[in-house]
Amino acid sequence: MDLDSRMSLVSVVGAAGKMGSGITFLLAQEMARLSLLPENKGKLYRLIAVDLDPNALRGLQEYVHVQAVKAAEKSAVGLRALYANRPDLVENSEIIEDYTRRIDAMVWPTTDLAAVAGSRLVFEAIVEKIEIKTSVYRQLKELCPDAYFFTNTSSVPIGVLDREAGLGGRVLGVHFYNPPPVQKLVEIIRADSTTDDVVAVATEIGKRLRKTLIPSHDVAGFIGNGHFIRDGNHGLAEAARLAKEHGWPKAFHIVNRVSQDWLLRPMGIFQLIDYVGIDVFKFIQTVMGKYLPETLSDPVIDRMIEKKVLGGQNPDGSQKPGFFTYEKGRIVSVYDLDKGVYLPLDPAGWTGEADAALGPLPEPFRPWKGLVGAPDRSAALVAHFERVAAQRSLGGELARTYLGRSREIGRKLVADGVAFDADGVNGVLTSGFFHLYGPINDYCK
Amino acid sequence: MKSLRKPVYLVCGDYTMSFGTGRKEFNPKKSRPGLEHYIAEAGQAVVGQLPDPTVVDEGYVGNFMAARFNHQGHLGAMFALVHPSFEYKPSTRVEGACCSGGLSVASAVKSVLADASDVVLALGVEVQNTVKAIYGADILAGAGHYAGERKNGHAYFFPAKFSDRAGAYKERFGEKGTWEGMGRWYEQAIVNARTNEKAQEFQNADPDPFATHQAMKPNGKSFCDHINVLDCSKVSDGAAGILVASAVGLARAGKTPSEAVQLVGIGHAVADLTTAPQDLTKLTTSQRAVEQALAMAGLTIKDIGVFDIHDCFTITGILTVEALGLAPHGEGAAYVAAGKTRRDGPTPMNTTGGLVGWGHPTGASGVRQIVDVYKQLTGKAGSSQIQIPADRPYGLTISMGGNDRTVVACVLRRAA
Ligand SMILES: NC(=O)c1ccc[n+]([C@@H]2O[C@H](COP(=O)([O-])OP(=O)(O)OC[C@H]3O[C@@H](n4cnc5c(N)ncnc54)[C@H](O)[C@@H]3O)[C@@H](O)[C@H]2O)c1
Numbered sequence: 001m002d003l004d005s006r007m008s009l010v011s012v013v014g015a016a017g018k019m020g021s022g023i024t025f026l027l028a029q030e031m032a033r034l035s036l037l038p039e040n041k042g043k044l045y046r047l048i049a050v051d052l053d054p055n056a057l058r059g060l061q062e063y064v065h066v067q068a069v070k071a072a073e074k075s076a077v078g079l080r081a082l083y084a085n086r087p088d089l090v091e092n093s094e095i096i097e098d099y100t101r102r103i104d105a106m107v108w109p110t111t112d113l114a115a116v117a118g119s120r121l122v123f124e125a126i127v128e129k130i131e132i133k134t135s136v137y138r139q140l141k142e143l144c145p146d147a148y149f150f151t152n153t154s155s156v157p158i159g160v161l162d163r164e165a166g167l168g169g170r171v172l173g174v175h176f177y178n179p180p181p182v183q184k185l186v187e188i189i190r191a192d193s194t195t196d197d198v199v200a201v202a203t204e205i206g207k208r209l210r211k212t213l214i215p216s217h218d219v220a221g222f223i224g225n226g227h228f229i230r231d232g233n234h235g236l237a238e239a240a241r242l243a244k245e246h247g248w249p250k251a252f253h254i255v256n257r258v259s260q261d262w263l264l265r266p267m268g269i270f271q272l273i274d275y276v277g278i279d280v281f282k283f284i285q286t287v288m289g290k291y292l293p294e295t296l297s298d299p300v301i302d303r304m305i306e307k308k309v310l311g312g313q314n315p316d317g318s319q320k321p322g323f324f325t326y327e328k329g330r331i332v333s334v335y336d337l338d339k340g341v342y343l344p345l346d347p348a349g350w351t352g353e354a355d356a357a358l359g360p361l362p363e364p365f366r367p368w369k370g371l372v373g374a375p376d377r378s379a380a381l382v383a384h385f386e387r388v389a390a391q392r393s394l395g396g397e398l399a400r401t402y403l404g405r406s407r408e409i410g411r412k413l414v415a416d417g418v419a420f421d422a423d424g425v426n427g428v429l430t431s432g433f434f435h436l437y438g439p440i441n442d443y444c445k
Numbered sequence: 446m447k448s449l450r451k452p453v454y455l456v457c458g459d460y461t462m463s464f465g466t467g468r469k470e471f472n473p474k475k476s477r478p479g480l481e482h483y484i485a486e487a488g489q490a491v492v493g494q495l496p497d498p499t500v501v502d503e504g505y506v507g508n509f510m511a512a513r514f515n516h517q518g519h520l521g522a523m524f525a526l527v528h529p530s531f532e533y534k535p536s537t538r539v540e541g542a543c544c545s546g547g548l549s550v551a552s553a554v555k556s557v558l559a560d561a562s563d564v565v566l567a568l569g570v571e572v573q574n575t576v577k578a579i580y581g582a583d584i585l586a587g588a589g590h591y592a593g594e595r596k597n598g599h600a601y602f603f604p605a606k607f608s609d610r611a612g613a614y615k616e617r618f619g620e621k622g623t624w625e626g627m628g629r630w631y632e633q634a635i636v637n638a639r640t641n642e643k644a645q646e647f648q649n650a651d652p653d654p655f656a657t658h659q660a661m662k663p664n665g666k667s668f669c670d671h672i673n674v675l676d677c678s679k680v681s682d683g684a685a686g687i688l689v690a691s692a693v694g695l696a697r698a699g700k701t702p703s704e705a706v707q708l709v710g711i712g713h714a715v716a717d718l719t720t721a722p723q724d725l726t727k728l729t730t731s732q733r734a735v736e737q738a739l740a741m742a743g744l745t746i747k748d749i750g751v752f753d754i755h756d757c758f759t760i761t762g763i764l765t766v767e768a769l770g771l772a773p774h775g776e777g778a779a780y781v782a783a784g785k786t787r788r789d790g791p792t793p794m795n796t797t798g799g800l801v802g803w804g805h806p807t808g809a810s811g812v813r814q815i816v817d818v819y820k821q822l823t824g825k826a827g828s829s830q831i832q833i834p835a836d837r838p839y840g841l842t843i844s845m846g847g848n849d850r851t852v853v854a855c856v857l858r859r860a861a
Contacts, residue, residue: 073579076600077667090596091583 011116014126015049016056022180025067028103036082049109057109068103072096119144125152137165148198150174155287158218159191169193177432185432186211191218212431219418220291223428234405235269236300249334249343250354262399266434274322277312359393385443410439454695456705458687458816459490463645463804465681487684488527496699498528502562504536507549507569508808513584542588546811547844547853553689563694569812570684588847590719607758608669613725618775626778627759628658638798640829645679645804676759678800685813702860706819710856712737732768734852742856746770750837751821752794753814755845797829811844822859
């Protein structure tokens, strides 16, 4: 493995997208670190950032710059050590400025794919379309014959890519989570054809970027989406069932609350789907469905898309309307799928009725936020789910079914050989989705 | 200076709020008042207490680094902002790092003693929230020796200097006791700050500051090896002022000695900025300045009823207890942990919270400390007021610059 020499010329294709820009920044940081080591003095480091969209590339430069400043300010303590042999740079401000300039200069934005020529590491994060990915990989193979290719695909089997593009085993799934600089989890997906050295290089890079790497087998959706899509589908089916009696707004409200408060997750399932994007959810369902002997589409999602209710984020990071509308990140109204309108939350009216139907929270109650850093977290979880197990209310009942379904999905991921073991599944949900516990657990037997 | 050749009085002291993190109204993204505002507000709070402010002869403005925090030099001439009659009067900006405020008072005292002026306004000001902490650390590092120690210094230069002192103290006298003493100092700072509405930690509602401190273990990767952020003084905007007057000046100002305090001893010492302290567990310059001040006053430390000392870090509070001679070397932490420096203890220190609790607008702190002791001794401390023991009617202040390199110590008592 000659990682350090591979790191002197790296390319990111699709660099200006959501995932590509984060990956570009992470790589630029590591390359800047290498460039500062005394043994690398005078060596040129280049990070070729390719994207079709020139405007987005301008945005990428701005993004990388702002992130670099923030990161340098935050890590000034360590940065000073890296600059120990630069007597001309004394103050924090001088060091931070040099570091940021170094990162800015490292990133070479271009719309010309040919600029990747000679790269020995290529990260790819372009649109999730297998035909486009395959055609880009065919060109990449010619442009950089020695390169290792790391694809960020969420659902395309790596072996299929390798075969279709003829990459000879030099491709690996390196599946970052959004946003890559913040999310610790990276799923590593090796195809049967992937060579050992490619995996070794990716593992070392992952370590240097301080990521938690979890291996997943090459089955569409891998672990993360493998759980997320099925878990979401369960929530959607439950809502459809409840809607018959309570109507859509109450049904969405109830299932969202159960998945957040009773299951102690950072957000409810419909808020999460809104966050990811209802169209993106549908897209992953479709791609996974193509490779798996299982129907993953869901009628509620299809109806939402028909009505052009898509969720996702605005460019400023605020949430677009989906199952809910939001103000400052908080839910303020709920969609009525039959009427096509949003119903404002009304604790004295319909929302209160839905909460009454659910029944009380298991008391004493500590929300996700209060438990996430708590030293007594595991004991608190056991106690919480004992109380859930004893609840004779709709809330308790829905929570137990949900927990059971999530466990079933987790076990199936192991049984189908997607995850190597239960720890793999649990690790992805805790580090990638910020759950307090993995789906394969002994709570509520 | 061995003795004071004539009586020197201090009167009408006051200060602005200490503004920065901790105050609920502080929002780093919103624009804030500048130096002009603080100098005018503190100065006017002082001279507004005079029937006729035109009696002021002269001004001093203590300030450390406005040239870098605010791109502003020449603060002496901002004295004229305080009152229209100050136009064309003499005024000087003085600097001695975090002792700048102490030097402002010392300079005013010398001017009175030299018969140059009879009523002098000693001001101190600093506006530090103009830059992020990581760049503020660069600026404050100017209190150390740039050519000799900055390059190899820490990103948070001064916190690390005192973290080293805390580390040396822990190693020599025990980790547990030192850490506990630091936690108790922090707790005392918060408890005292809550008595003073201008204190930066006035609104701190933590039910158990000691526990909070003890739970926050130092982390050298992101900050310092031996202290946490609670061990540090605050980053602050603020100003303070007080009048220094001769007997003639006091009368001319329309004030009686009963409203004033008298300076009975002053010590002023520097140590070589370019050499490192020999023993990190001692504040030898502070000790010298205190000895000079007490000798001039003809007093011992046993005569002092209230203290306001320079706790730029909690460990500095502990080391100062020893420099004062209240506890033997190595026993300062236990002295603090035993509650002896609390407001209800035998040697109350920093009754409005000190630099950790009240705040530390660097150039203002030395003046603010004198103001607080003046308020305590004259019964004007409001809800911060403690009972001054009749047999120990003296107050003592220490204003320290850099790593114990410039120190001004003052001993005061109620004038009549
Ligand atoms: N968004 C997520 O949460 C997420 C999470 C994990 C993985 N992924 C995967 O990452 C990849 C990118 O997703 P995204 O969300 O960042 O999408 P995106 O639409 O934000 O970014 C894709 C970028 O690729 C560019 N692009 C498209 N075709 C190109 C081509 N032929 N050559 C060069 N650039 C091209 C686009 O201009 C765009 O900037 C997909 O494979 C997706 O499945 C996404």
